[in-house]
Amino acid sequence: MAHQNDLNLKAxxxxxxxxxxxxxxxxxxxxKNNKRASPASVNDSGLNSAAKSADNETSSxxxxxxxGWPPVRSYRKNNLQPKKADSETGIYVKVSMDGAPYLRxxxxxxxxxxxxxxxxxxxxxxxxxxxxxxxxGYKGSEYAPAYEDKDGDLMLVGDVxxxxxxxxxxxxxxxxxxxxxxxxxxx
Amino acid sequence: xxxxxxEEVLEHVFDFLTxxxxxNAVSLVCKSWYAVERFSREKVxxxxxxxxxxxxxxxxxxxxxxxxxxxxxHFADFNLVPHDWGGYxxxxxxxxxxxxxxxxxxxxxxxxxxxxxxxxxxxxFPNFKSLVLVSCDGFSTDGLAAIASNCRFLRELDLQENxxxxxRGQWLSCFPDSCTSLVSLNFACLKGEVNLLSLxxxxxxxxxxxxLRVNHAVPLDALQRILAQAPQLVDLGIGSFxxxxxxxxYNKIETGMQKCTSITSxxxxxxxxxxxxxxxxTICRHLTSLNLxxxxxxxxxxxxxxICHCNKLERLLVLDTIxxxxxxxxxxxxxxxxxxxxxxxxxxxxxxxxxxxEGLVAISAGCRxxxxxxxxxxQMTNAALIMVAKNCPNFIRFRLATFxxxxxxxxxxxxxxxxxxxxVKSCKGLKRLSVSGLLTDQVFLYxxxxxxQLEMLxxxxxxxxxKGMLYVLNGCKKLKKLEIRDSPFGNAALLADMGxxxxxxxxxxxxxxVTLGACKTLAQKMxxxxxxxxxxxxxxxxxxxxxxxxxxxxxxRTLVGPRKDAPDFVWTL
Numbered sequence: 027m028a029h030q031n032d033l034n035l036k037a038x039x040x041x042x043x044x045x046x047x048x049x050x051x052x053x054x055x056x057x058k059n060n061k062r063a064s065p066a067s068v069n070d071s072g073l074n075s076a077a078k079s080a081d082n083e084t085s086s087x088x089x090x091x092x093x094g095w096p097p098v099r100s101y102r103k104n105n106l107q108p109k110k111a112d113s114e115t116g117i118y119v120k121v122s123m124d125g126a127p128y129l130r131x132x133x134x135x136x137x138x139x140x141x142x143x144x145x146x147x148x149x150x151x152x153x154x155x156x157x158x159x160x161x162x163g164y165k166g167s168e169y170a171p172a173y174e175d176k177d178g179d180l181m182l183v184g185d186v187x188x189x190x191x192x193x194x195x196x197x198x199x200x201x202x203x204x205x206x207x208x209x210x211x212x213x
Numbered sequence: 214x215x216x217x218x219x220e221e222v223l224e225h226v227f228d229f230l231t232x233x234x235x236x237n238a239v240s241l242v243c244k245s246w247y248a249v250e251r252f253s254r255e256k257v258x259x260x261x262x263x264x265x266x267x268x269x270x271x272x273x274x275x276x277x278x279x280x281x282x283x284x285x286x287h288f289a290d291f292n293l294v295p296h297d298w299g300g301y302x303x304x305x306x307x308x309x310x311x312x313x314x315x316x317x318x319x320x321x322x323x324x325x326x327x328x329x330x331x332x333x334x335x336x337x338f339p340n341f342k343s344l345v346l347v348s349c350d351g352f353s354t355d356g357l358a359a360i361a362s363n364c365r366f367l368r369e370l371d372l373q374e375n376x377x378x379x380x381r382g383q384w385l386s387c388f389p390d391s392c393t394s395l396v397s398l399n400f401a402c403l404k405g406e407v408n409l410l411s412l413x414x415x416x417x418x419x420x421x422x423x424x425l426r427v428n429h430a431v432p433l434d435a436l437q438r439i440l441a442q443a444p445q446l447v448d449l450g451i452g453s454f455x456x457x458x459x460x461x462x463y464n465k466i467e468t469g470m471q472k473c474t475s476i477t478s479x480x481x482x483x484x485x486x487x488x489x490x491x492x493x494x495t496i497c498r499h500l501t502s503l504n505l506x507x508x509x510x511x512x513x514x515x516x517x518x519x520i521c522h523c524n525k526l527e528r529l530l531v532l533d534t535i536x537x538x539x540x541x542x543x544x545x546x547x548x549x550x551x552x553x554x555x556x557x558x559x560x561x562x563x564x565x566x567x568x569x570x571e572g573l574v575a576i577s578a579g580c581r582x583x584x585x586x587x588x589x590x591x592q593m594t595n596a597a598l599i600m601v602a603k604n605c606p607n608f609i610r611f612r613l614a615t616f617x618x619x620x621x622x623x624x625x626x627x628x629x630x631x632x633x634x635x636x637v638k639s640c641k642g643l644k645r646l647s648v649s650g651l652l653t654d655q656v657f658l659y660x661x662x663x664x665x666q667l668e669m670l671x672x673x674x675x676x677x678x679x680k681g682m683l684y685v686l687n688g689c690k691k692l693k694k695l696e697i698r699d700s701p702f703g704n705a706a707l708l709a710d711m712g713x714x715x716x717x718x719x720x721x722x723x724x725x726x727v728t729l730g731a732c733k734t735l736a737q738k739m740x741x742x743x744x745x746x747x748x749x750x751x752x753x754x755x756x757x758x759x760x761x762x763x764x765x766x767x768x769x770r771t772l773v774g775p776r777k778d779a780p781d782f783v784w785t786l
Contacts, residue, residue, distance in 0.1 A: 092618065093291075093292060093293070094288070094291035094292050094293045094698070095291070095614075095618050095673070096557055096560075096589055096614050096616060097290070097291045097614055097647075097671075097673070098291070098556065098557060098560065098589075099290045099291070099348065099374060100290065100291070100292055101348065101374040101375070101376060101402070102374070102506075102507075102556065103560055104376075105402075105507070106507060106509065106532075106558070106560065135486065136455070136456065136457045136458070136486050136488070137457060138432070138455065138456065142457060142460070145460075146457060146459070146460075149459075
């Protein structure tokens with residue numbers, strides 16, 4: 027009776043698992059049942075049904091989440107970025123230069139911003155790219171850096187914020203200044 | 214007559230007593246020793262800020278210069294205690310300011326600190342030298358600005374794992390040009406930007422700076438300039454370590470690190486490109502302390518390459534991305550290791566690999582000086598724990614947490630009673646223990662029988678009946694702090710030996726079987742205990758009956774009765 031109330035309260039806590047992870051959840055609930063000497067079947071179904079109904083509402087919890095477990099300081103929880111698979115491997119994009127015999131690859135993640143990237147490209151291909159200006163692109167320099175974005179369009183490097191560039195750049199292309207004139211002109 | 218001994222001599226002798234426990238013991242010998250001791254005491258440690266009032270503290274120790282205070286119960290770290298439960302430092306600072314105490318040092322843990330408090334501190338204590346805040350909150354960078362601006366002799370500003378509101382002021386620029394006294398500056402936990410030029414200038418003029426830990430907003434090129442100004446550093450906390458390893462800046466950092474021959478403690482890497490890590494290999498051979506537990510995204514291989522250079526390491530904090538194999542390398546490289554902490558990297562159930570009992574066994578076999586461990590792991594076995602107990606009998610602190618809090622022995626599916634039993638039996642000096650996994654009353658029987666030096670015990674999801682808790686209360690004679698959650702201990706255990714709680718600092722029980730009625734009984738019989746019941750979900754007090762189970766109970770001994778700053782949801786019975 028009192029146990030039932032308790033477990034219902036707990037069932038409204040977010041203790042969820044995706045389908046297929048019932049085992050760990052069962053272990054928790056079974057273990058608790060042993061201690062609390064309540065009718066196992068009623069409580070099991072209570073917890074599981076609550077879990078499954080709430081399941082539709084949350085996305086990422088693949089383990090049963092208990093308040094305050096694992097016992098990690100909340101500061102640590104709030105400040106350690108969760109590791110996603112792609113952020114371990116770096117963002118490698120091909121770099122082609124008009125007239126060069128073969129392409130190179132660079133990891134966009136090691137650069138702090140556009141100036142770092144451009145310096146690296148200048149050093150890699152032994153050329154000079156010049157200063158970026160919003161109005162005129164890389165006017166006056168021999169080469170202009172361009173990139174192919176997610177939509178397949180050829181874009182001038184430098185227009186969008188660095189983070190946006192990193193996530194949309196699929197491939198870099200260093201174009202001849204003469205050919206790039208079209209890109210650099212104001213609309 | 215026989216006992217005539219000039220007070221000055223006594224005072225001089227007491228000067229050699231540095232531990233507060235020794236000083237407390239000495240003050241109990243006789244009235245004259247009590248008097249001499251209290252006037253000469255400069256450092257006071259208060260483990261629970263509600264055991265005594267600021268006024269009584271100042272009355273007894275008028276010459277206090279250094280105060281350490283702890284506020285919220287330990288389980289507050291894990292979100293089990295409401296934010297505004299209490300632990301305010303303001304009344305302490307106000308009282309000391311009024312009484313003209315010559316405060317020089319203030320160390321706070323799990324307390325609520327306001328900008329107003331920091332302002333008072335900065336303006337009323339002209340000799341203030343050292344502020345250490347650990348896991349505190351309630352203040353902002355404005356409060357830091359007050360400290361920086363006004364504390365003319367500031368030596369230490371150490372901010373560890375606090376939640377600090379960033380008001381985008383230039384607090385670091387508030388250190389006046391005349392401030393040259395800094396020895397230790399740690400702002401790694403700050404979220405916002407700092408003025409890099411001010412930081413560089415500050416470092417350049419503080420020639421005695423030994424310890425510097427910066428936040429993520431300090432990039433690698435700024436770090437390089439700072440190191441050039443402070444090659445005398447002993448403790449370094451790196452902010453952002455992201456750069457193109459083929460660049461000139463990177464080369465400069467590498468050379469700069471070579472000049473820093475005094476660095477023995479390294480931490481941070483709050484943002485890091487793993488390929489830049491080789492720049493620090495030169496300082497690795499001198500390191501005694503390394504904390505990579507806030508460094509995201511370093512592969513096990515890269516971690517291992519770094520650690521291979523660290524053969525003098527005594528203290529290591531890492532994420533479980535190091536893996537069992539990585540721990541094997543630690544075991545063969547770090548023969549001087551005394552303390553190891555392995556934290557979980559995957560807090561959101563994304564499914565990254567973790568460490569298991571194998572890593573722990575490898576460490577115990579290779580690092581025979583190990584005396585302190587905090588280990589978050591996917592699974593554990595009795596056999597492993599028994600092996601660890603055999604290899605390392607010198608544990609003072611042993612804390613284990615399995616991801617599933619009631620996980621049994623991964624091989625035999627038995628409870629982990631025998632494993633932890635071996636630990637407490639073998640480690641005769643064990644002072645702190647946290648257990649985890651499937652555990653019955655048996656493990657508590659072992660604790661009661663063997664853990665004679667145990668002072669702090671943390672229990673979660675363990676035990677079968679009141680007997681478990683009773684074994685511990687009866688057997689662990691030196692127990693000071695007991696915290697229990699989600700375990701079937703109830704009224705019989707709570708009330709069996711009420712006098713015991715006056716020998717302890719505190720007891721926490723949440724989601725157990727204790728009822729309101731039992732708490733009331735205890736409170737009534739023991740006037741020198743504050744028995745607090747925290748009820749966040751229930752509305753009207755009147756409707757709650759004595760048979761109702763208490764959600765959270767925190768009791769502690771006190772000399773000053775119920776506190777007056779308790780919020781609505783905390784009832785002191």
